[in-house]
Each structure stands twice: as structure tokens, then as C-alpha cells.
Amino acid sequence: GAGVSQSPSNKVTEKGKDVELRCDPISGHTALYWYRQSLGQGLEFLIYFQGNSAPDKSGLPSDRFSAERTGGSVSTLTIQRTQQEDSAVYLCASGPGLVRYNEQFFGPGTRLTVL
């Protein structure tokens, strides 16, 4: 079956512009996660959704970051007024539910470059 997909695969933008990153999870997966991966760093948790709800947004680095999920499916991560330090690979993962031992299934990521 289809895996997690993300679009665009690459995004180059100018400082100060807004960007939207999209994630299509595996059908039927209720849990959805966003991570940020900077060069040489591990994964930084940003936010998770259970259905359309995001109970914990504390991982978002600043109020320029926001995310939503509609219909329990597609999710969009929006970064407003992008800064150079936002440059990273943004990974989305989905899972069958918020259970500690569940595997997370990852998309290929969106590489964001802020000039």
C-alpha cells in the first residue's frame, strides 16, 4: 500500500516568506507526527496529532510555526516569516495510534532552504 508522502520534496524560499509543507499519512493512521532534522542532529519533535487534535504543541520552536490536520488525514505545517535557521529537513510520520510501542512510518521529508 501507499506509504507516507510529503510535498514538496524540496523548497527554496527567501527569508521572510511563508511556506506550507504537506503530509499525507498512511490511510487509517490516526496518529501523525512532525519532526525537524537539521544537519548532523537527531530528530527534533515538533508536534503530534491524534485525529485532528494536537494536544501538545510545545515542540514548535516559535509562534511562526503552526500545523493543522483536517479530516483526520492530510496535515499542513506552516512556517511564517521564514528565517535562515528554519532551513532543515521536515519529516512527517504516521502511526496506527498513540501507543508507546507502535512503529512510526516516515515520509521522505521536505528539504527547506531559506536564503
Added chain:
Amino acid sequence: AQSVTQLGSHVSVSEGALVLLRCNYSSSVPPYLFWYVQYPNQGLQLLLKYTTGATLVKGINGFEAEFKKSETSFHLTKPSAHMSDAAEYFCAVSVGDSNYQLIWGAGTKLIIKP
């Protein structure tokens, strides 16, 4: 706070040699432990995980890991490296009754020498 430490940002081994990637965690409660692999320009995929029961866990592609509570370790091994094993490997831990998050190590890039 929980943390995961992967010793060595880069590990280089010869093809056919033993692979050992180290992972240590800090947790005051029994953890669930994971190893993920990331091939170039791809997302992460699960190699193996420890939840409960047998402490030696076997995963895909001939990898295995052993949970050692006394050493707070979950090192990843493979008896004989293949060129196709070249990738970045991430250790992660999930702790807490209601903690949905994985705490990630910084990753170890495995380099295979011909």
C-alpha cells in the same frame, strides 16, 4: 529528563566485518527502545524495537540489538557488514505511560569500506 546518546557520529567498518553501533539512554522507568535506519534521501524505517520480554531483539537485514538494563544500553550489531548497510542509524526511546514522543539520538553514519 530522558536522553539518548549514540557514541560516534561516524563509524567505518570493512565489508564483512562486525558492525557495532552504540546507544545509551537515560530513563528512570522501563523504556521502549527503537533503532531506525535512514538511507540517503529517504525517510526513516524501523529496524527493530524492544518493548518487553526477550532482551535480544532481531530485526531486518540481519541486525539485532540487546537491551541491557544494568548498562542502560541498546547497542545494534550485525555480524557481517554489507555495502548496502551504508546509511544513518538512529536510536530512540519512548518512556512514560502516556508519552507518545520518541526521544532521539543524534544518529550514527555507518560507512562500509570495500
